Amino acid sequence: MEWEAVIGxxxxxxxxxxxxxxxxxxxxxxxxxNTQACAVDLALPGTLPVxxxxxxxxxxxxxxAVDAEIGRKSVFDRKxxxxxxxPKGYQTSQLFHPIVGVGHIDITLEDGSEKRIGxxxxxLEEDAGKSIHDEFPGMSGxxxxxxxxxxxxxxxxxxxxxxxxxxxxxxxxxxxxxxxGICDGxxxxxxxxxxxxxxxxxxxxxxxxxxxxxxxxxxxxFIEKAIIGEIERQIDLLEDGGRVVQETRLYDADKDExxxxxxxxxxxxxxxxxxxxxxxxxxxxxxxxxxxxSLPELPDARKARFIEEYKLSDYDxxxxxxxxxxxxxxxxxxxxxxxxxxxxxxxxxxxSKLLNQNDTDIKxxxxxxxxxGGLLERIKDNTISGKIAKQVFEVMWNEGGTADEIIEAKGLxxxxxxxxxxxxxxxxxxxxxxxxxxxxxAEPDKRGKMIGFFMGQVMxxxxxKANPGQVQGVLKKKLDALx
Amino acid sequence: xxLDRSDVDKIAHLARLQIEEQDAPEYAQNLSxxxxxxxxxxxxxxxxxxxxxxxxxxxxxxxxxxxxxxNKRDALQAIAPQVEKGLFQVPKVIE
Numbered sequence: 213m214e215w216e217a218v219i220g221x222x223x224x225x226x227x228x229x230x231x232x233x234x235x236x237x238x239x240x241x242x243x244x245x246n247t248q249a250c251a252v253d254l255a256l257p258g259t260l261p262v263x264x265x266x267x268x269x270x271x272x273x274x275x276x277a278v279d280a281e282i283g284r285k286s287v288f289d290r291k292x293x294x295x296x297x298x299p300k301g302y303q304t305s306q307l308f309h310p311i312v313g314v315g316h317i318d319i320t321l322e323d324g325s326e327k328r329i330g331x332x333x334x335x336l337e338e339d340a341g342k343s344i345h346d347e348f349p350g351m352s353g354x355x356x357x358x359x360x361x362x363x364x365x366x367x368x369x370x371x372x373x374x375x376x377x378x379x380x381x382x383x384x385x386x387x388x389x390x391x392x393g394i395c396d397g398x399x400x401x402x403x404x405x406x407x408x409x410x411x412x413x414x415x416x417x418x419x420x421x422x423x424x425x426x427x428x429x430x431x432x433x434f435i436e437k438a439i440i441g442e443i444e445r446q447i448d449l450l451e452d453g454g455r456v457v458q459e460t461r462l463y464d465a466d467k468d469e470x471x472x473x474x475x476x477x478x479x480x481x482x483x484x485x486x487x488x489x490x491x492x493x494x495x496x497x498x499x500x501x502x503x504x505x506s507l508p509e510l511p512d513a514r515k516a517r518f519i520e521e522y523k524l525s526d527y528d529x530x531x532x533x534x535x536x537x538x539x540x541x542x543x544x545x546x547x548x549x550x551x552x553x554x555x556x557x558x559x560x561x562x563x564s565k566l567l568n569q570n571d572t573d574i575k576x577x578x579x580x581x582x583x584x585g586g587l588l589e590r591i592k593d594n595t596i597s598g599k600i601a602k603q604v605f606e607v608m609w610n611e612g613g614t615a616d617e618i619i620e621a622k623g624l625x626x627x628x629x630x631x632x633x634x635x636x637x638x639x640x641x642x643x644x645x646x647x648x649x650x651x652x653x654a655e656p657d658k659r660g661k662m663i664g665f666f667m668g669q670v671m672x673x674x675x676x677k678a679n680p681g682q683v684q685g686v687l688k689k690k691l692d693a694l695x
Numbered sequence: 696x697x698l699d700r701s702d703v704d705k706i707a708h709l710a711r712l713q714i715e716e717q718d719a720p721e722y723a724q725n726l727s728x729x730x731x732x733x734x735x736x737x738x739x740x741x742x743x744x745x746x747x748x749x750x751x752x753x754x755x756x757x758x759x760x761x762x763x764x765x766n767k768r769d770a771l772q773a774i775a776p777q778v779e780k781g782l783f784q785v786p787k788v789i790e
Contacts, residue, residue, distance in 0.1 A: 236763030353782030
């Protein structure tokens, strides 16, 4: 039996507004509990919501970026349920008339192929607060700072057939919302989270199998692992003659498995109805056109430009255009160094390596794009070799300073003076009697390889500062003169 | 349409309402009457009528994205039954 997975995703992107969706309280992350929860967020009697215009504009930006229909008239609905992190007893959301309708994005898979994934809809809603269960005996602590933070819930069609496709989709949406500047994309802080709907069916079947929903997964890697694990669990269950139960599951990253959280309440248990406290939102073509004119360059367009303008490979262009901050950084370095390929190699190589090792975001890189550009300039004009440049880069990362200052202070300037190089080469040859003997007696076509030993000695003697191209030439000339 | 006891119990649970055993039949009757009224309204031909999202013929006014609310935690928590470490305390809720 061959099984096929069917995956649909719901992504909650926290919109990067300064204030909440229906109140003037701050949305800043990490404040003391309940210091950013005002009377509206607490649902005190007599308070009324007033809609944040920036949340609307951000949602429309997203809709335009995924080529979607924009709801000229959208309506807020109440989704009723009881939980203390939601003091109103309902979440204000949009069920019947969302702001963003049907759209699509194209994802690129590892083998280079493209696939179109449908976006069913995206709607505005408010986030709930946070409950802390394990700190107080018999009680739960409630922090309502997050209550009322604007979210854009982006719902995909069940178009994905593997964990790889799902992750490519999530990355693409992540790259779109961060490029638009409507979400900071910080998964660890919960600004971008993903619920995965997974079912399996026999290949060729038309009907979908029973699906489960795995909630709030907060890294790309966990999304992949959770989906792979859930597909396996369902297949095992069905092959053993069991049945998949429709339910909500939680991904446990430590055990790398999903576990049941609660059986899914029926949709009509939420008793949705239009929110009488909020009037319909109407927008016209001129509003939409104005938003369209304000859109920044999107990842697909930027990738195409990187290939065209900088002659980058498809892969390099995709990686560098995927994150707006990374793309901006790369372009600044490329312009400063006047060499896009060298800039791409350094940004994706040394810089990304240190960023990963130190778990640092590109935004907080201790080495600025200007600093790195300055360093690459010194490679280009032969002041230092690529190898020395890595040393300079590490100093830059740890201690700061410009490339010129570090090269000067550490005396790393490349030796290009031919007299100096000849002197070192002479010393090495004089001190390497047996190797010189071997070189002389070797077959001529083997000698090229043997030069490596002498190269190493000269570079060592010069502490890596001799210009390698020059050393190679001088060595060959002097050794061949002995034959 | 008529509701029975189990419907009333389910609705009460969803609304987190505690109801007295002996009142349930009356609630069932009252709620059924409301649904009958809805059925009566459903019978009207509304094919020419546009759906209405709100009784006021007006559109939502928007607020500019500015932080206008200062921290009033002390005042707002003064009326809460129980507070600890800045958190509102509620009976433990975990599924």
